[in-house]
Amino acid sequence: MDKKIVFEEDITELARFAKAMSHPVRIHILKKLAHMNTCCYSGDLVEELPVGRSTLSQHLKELKNAGLIQGETEAPYIKYCLNRENWEKVRQLSKDLFD
């Protein structure tokens, strides 16, 4: 009677992060925040991405829910930055997977 495993925490967590990164719009945003080591506004992004404002907002929400970014109000804007702590976490999980 071979036991069905329950997934290790690392596995579900990595899957969750991968899901958050499974769309080109979201990869673009993360790449921008990570590489330019900067923050950005929804308004900047909507100019350069091929989606509407509400759609972009949904993508930002998803990244936020996954813990990959965080938004800080800077009225009338909302400044989105990388969530460094979780970014390091997913980096580590990814490293564990590939190395």
Added chain:
Amino acid sequence: MDKKIVFEEDITELARFAKAMSHPVRIHILKKLAHMNTCCYSGDLVEELPVGRSTLSQHLKELKNAGLIQGETEAPYIKYCLNRENWEKVRQLSKDLFD
């Protein structure tokens, strides 16, 4: 008139790979193949994973479509192995993202 970008190849490619890895079952399989540096059979996997045979088969198909694994007939089994070439590719894309 700020131009909407078209996504760079690297971005769509990484998103595609991330999507393929966005489920715990699929992460489990990849992790097993990559870390134990081995191949495996659908029958082995179904014993240890909490999904039915047909569902598992779908996940294997998805990994195959994404180019992350490849199946080789070894009757009456099908032996699934990592697609080393694409594995290296996603490793590199991931490295580019995080480093």
Added chain:
DNA sequence: TTCGTATTTCGTAAAATAACGAAACAAAAG
């Protein structure tokens, strides 16, 4: 307070995903 700007939420529709059991398939064994 009213106006204007930046952004999100709501409502909706179309498409994709995940899951299962039943049926089909492929190939070795009898």
Added chain:
DNA sequence: CTTTTGTTTCGTTATTTTACGAAATACGAA
């Protein structure tokens, strides 16, 4: 040829995702 074994495909259902425009919200400026 028929059976058995391992696996996949099909048909179906429930859920999630992606997308959009319209309406709502938040808040500083006038």
